[in-house]
Amino acid sequence: MAYQPPVLEEVGSVR
């Protein structure tokens, strides 16, 4: 598996 640095993204709000 090619390594990609860990990232954290916001998908959106629950609403």
Next chain:
Amino acid sequence: MKLRTNSVSWREIDGETVILDLSSSTYLKTNAAGSTIMRLLSEERTTAELADGLVEEYGIPADQATADTETFVAMLRERNLLDTADS
């Protein structure tokens, strides 16, 4: 440090992790390497232990793993997703 469990839920889906933070009503996601760290953070961990997890899983150099881990942990901290009693 470890993941905050109060009002935070997460689930791995197809190698990525979806995180629901009820305190801020936001959904977040991580990629595969982020999922590796998230899994480890279900228990108390040091930055070195998290970096070791990336080295073992992906075979990357230790210094790169440490730098990437510190960046990711900063993202988690910025989102208030960590228990920071003793980090």
